[in-house]
Amino acid sequence: MIEYKNVDKSFGDLRVLDHISCAIPEGKITVFVGPSGVGKSVLMKMIVGLEKPDAGSVWVDGDEVNRMDERGLYRVRRKIGMLFQDGALLDSMTVAENVAFPLRQHTSKREKEIARIVSEKLALVGMPGCEGKWPSELSGGMRKRVGLARAIALEPEIVLFDEPTSGLDPLMADAIDDLILEMQRKLRCTFVVNSHDIPGTFRIADLIGVLYDSRLVAYGEREEIQRSRDQLLIRFFSRHTGR
Amino acid sequence: MSFVIELGAISLFALRSLYWAFSPPFFFRETLRQMARVGERCLLPVIGVVAPFGMVITLHGLQIVHIFGVERMLSSILVISLLRELSPGLCGIMMAAQAGSTAAAELGTMRVKEEVDALSVMGINPFQYLIAPRLIALTLMCPLVNAIACSSGIVSGYITAVVFGGVNRGAFLSNLYSFVGVIDIWSGIIKTLVFGFVIGVVSCYYGYYVRGGAEGVGKAANDAVVRSIITFLGMNYFLTSALLALSR
Secondary structure: OEEEEEEEEEEOOEEEEEEEEEEEOOOOEEEEEOOOOOOHHHHHHHHOOOOOOOEEEEEEOOEEHHHOOHHHHHHHHOOEEEEOOOOOOOOOOOHHHHHHHHHHHHOOOOHHHHHHHHHHHHHHOOOOOOOOOOHHHOOHHHHHHHHHHHHOOOOOOEEEEEOOOOOOOHHHHHHHHHHHHHHHHHHOOEEEEEEOOHHHHHHHOOEEEEEEOOEEEEEEEHHHHHHOOOHHHHHHHHHHHOO | OHHHHHHHHHHHHHHHHHHHHOOOOOOHHHHHHHHHHHHHHHHHHHHHHHHHHHHHHHHHHHHHHHHHOOHHHHHHHHHHHHHHHHHHHHHHHHHHHHHHHHHHHHHHHHHHOOHHHHHHHOOOOHHHHHHHHHHHHHHHHHHHHHHHHHHHHHHHHHHHHHHHOOOOHHHHHHOOOOOOOHHHHHHHHHHHHHHHHHHHHHHHHHHHOOOOOHHHHHHHHHHHHHHHHHHHHHHHHHHHHHHHHHHO
């Protein structure tokens, strides 16, 4: 389980997160929504220790990650996969080498076995047969898919998605949402997603957290959030869905 | 004040880089790849600068030795000036311009495109995978490139003196190493090791901590070149003083 306890974060005079507390359950898809620049990515990066809170704490499976040293963090990170906004593929490697990279670094599998896993993961994200391509030859959606294949290569317990559908056309965004749902069904691991795509969020989320004005203004089951009579939530969602 | 703070930050970065460079796992293949890239990128430009300097020194030397009638001294002047100062200095400047700027721009782009964060999340320490191989490559390749470039400077000096200047071939060759001591050889090696290390640390620092997008990457590459050159040329004074004291 992932837990935020009274997390505060500022960059200079800019308050980004203000007393954020919530618990993300295992085996579910939790989506954080909110306008751009509200601190969703910062909140997500705290899970892997890329950002540290100014106050409060972040816990992953009983480990307080904000207090861990570098070696401890690398131990925690091995059970987490993360899809970055643009895929963050290593441009000096082919698609296959990108997906194989964590396997080569953290396992003693033979090259034949690694090649099999790479093909399997690429097929899972709908990119079969593109092992030899270079990241520069891929479209935005394809880069995200390959990034996702790399994120799940080590079969992590937790997968983080930072804006998986941003910058994609509606059809491709739907395809990525379908992929997230399908993978969650197959892998049964914990998914945490950042998004500002409200229709997509209502499709995939088990739990929804709404970040607004540095605060977590709502957090709960999808149906509960959708039924909420809170004026701020009604305004926020109606602006995006025309509800 | 900000200069002192930045100097402190770069020093801490250097210590952190060294710590991780000597902590397993070691990325030998990546280190060799970086060494090959540094050699490929720097060798010809460094020779392209040092060789003409060998010719120019010889031209100036020819004027002086003719006045004093000591033509046999020409090759000694050429070799000592190249070994001790010119070749290491020019090699450092060109390597900062070629390999230092590349390292800063590459790391900066990787930072902007979140590739550095992606490595961290994959459980791979960027200091071990990105910084240490570049630092080791620059540190070790600088003396090697310098040795080859210095040889090219001597050859170009020979051509200028013997072929174009009419200096006796035997006199030039027999006095080539007359005044060269072991300390002069070591001086070039030690200086270029230090210069390479400084270029590596400064370039990786500005690339690794880049801020902003394309503009930030450009600034990082520029800062890496200018500041590493200023730093190692400043250090050169103290290194030369120490090495001269040792040679007495």
